[in-house]
Amino acid sequence: KALSTELARNQWYRRVQLRWKDMDTGGLISAMSDPLLCPTELQLHTNEFSPESFSALCSALSCNLCVKELTVCLWEVTSTHVASLRSMLEKNYSLKSLTLSDWNRKPGFAVMVSQGLYSNKSVTNLALQCDEMSTESTELLATLLKTNENLHKMVLSCRRGLTPDSLDAISQALLQNLFITEVNVGCITPAIRLAIQRNVSSLHRAAKFVLRQDVGKSCAEAFELLESKASLISCLKSTSRMSETEAKAAVKTARKFIWSNYLFINQIVSRKLECHAGEGTQIDKLNFECWIAITKHLRVSDVSH
Structure with missing residues (x-):
C-alpha cells in the first residue's frame, strides 16, 4: 500500500x-x-x-x-x-x-x-x-x-x-x-500458408499502387481492399521509410488518383475519351469536378472483364 x-x-x-x-x-x-x-x-x-x-x-x-x-x-x-x-x-x-x-x-x-x-x-x-x-x-x-x-x-x-x-x-x-x-x-498447414501468401501479395500490390510502381487494375483493387487498413500504413512505413503522416498522405493521394483515372485503370479507355454526338451532355463533355463526383461512388472492382 x-x-x-x-x-x-x-x-x-x-x-x-x-x-x-x-x-x-x-x-x-x-x-x-x-x-x-x-x-x-x-x-x-x-x-x-x-x-x-x-x-x-x-x-x-x-x-x-x-x-x-x-x-x-x-x-x-x-x-x-x-x-x-x-x-x-x-x-x-x-x-x-x-x-x-x-x-x-x-x-x-x-x-x-x-x-x-x-x-x-x-x-x-x-x-x-x-x-x-x-x-x-x-x-x-x-x-x-x-x-x-x-x-x-x-x-x-x-x-x-x-x-x-x-x-x-x-x-x-x-x-x-x-x-x-x-x-x-x-x-503451418498448406491452407494457412496459402492464405498468408495471398494476403501478403495483396498488401504488396496495394503498396505498389500507392507508390505508383504499378497502377494496373489488380494493384488498384488491392489498394481499395486495404485502403483503410493499418497494415497498409505499416507496409509503406517499412518498405519506403515513410513517416506515418507521409504514409497516410500517400494513401489519400492514391485514392484521388483512382478518381481521376478510373476509366484508364479499368482499361475502358486507352488514350482518350470521345463520344459520338448525341442529345444532352455526353460523358466526354463533363468537367473534371463532375467526373470526380461520379467516380467517388464507383470502385475499380465494379468493372469486370
Whole structure:
C-alpha cells in the first residue's frame, strides 16, 4: 500500500512496470486520465483485483487513447471480468495490440473476451495463450477470424497443442480472411500458408499502387481492399521509410488518383475519351469536378472483364 501511495504521489505509473494489485486501482485510473502520465503498455492480472476494481479499470480503458498494448492474464476469472473486458474492447478505438493469457482449468475465457473484437476497429495484433482449445472455443475463434477485417497478426499458443479438427477449422477460417498477413499457431498447414501468401501479395500490390510502381487494375483493387487498413500504413512505413503522416498522405493521394483515372485503370479507355454526338451532355463533355463526383461512388472492382 505504501508503494502504491508513493507511485501515485510521484506520478510514476507511466515509468514503472509492476504486477499491479487492487490497491493500485485508483492510481492507475488517475494516470489513465492524463496523457502525460498514462502508460502506453499495460499488464493486468485478474486475480489481483476485485471484480469491482477490475470493472473500474476496464471502464477507464474504454475511453483511453494512450494505452496501445494491453496484456491480461486471466486467473480466477468471473463473468464480471469477461463482461468488463468485452465491453471495453467494444468501446475502445485506440488499442493496437491485445494479449490474453488463459490458464484456467475451464478453458475458453480468452476466446470469450476476444469476441469484443467484432466491434473493435483498432486492434491489429491479437495473441491468445491457453492450456487447451475446446471445440466451442475453436468455433468462436474461427468465426471471428472469418469476419474480422482489422487484424493483420494473430498468434495462438496452446500448451497442449491443437487437435487436428481445431487446426483445420482455424486454417479454413484464415482462408476466408483477406487481411491477416502474419500467423503463428504452432503449425503451418498448406491452407494457412496459402492464405498468408495471398494476403501478403495483396498488401504488396496495394503498396505498389500507392507508390505508383504499378497502377494496373489488380494493384488498384488491392489498394481499395486495404485502403483503410493499418497494415497498409505499416507496409509503406517499412518498405519506403515513410513517416506515418507521409504514409497516410500517400494513401489519400492514391485514392484521388483512382478518381481521376478510373476509366484508364479499368482499361475502358486507352488514350482518350470521345463520344459520338448525341442529345444532352455526353460523358466526354463533363468537367473534371463532375467526373470526380461520379467516380467517388464507383470502385475499380465494379468493372469486370
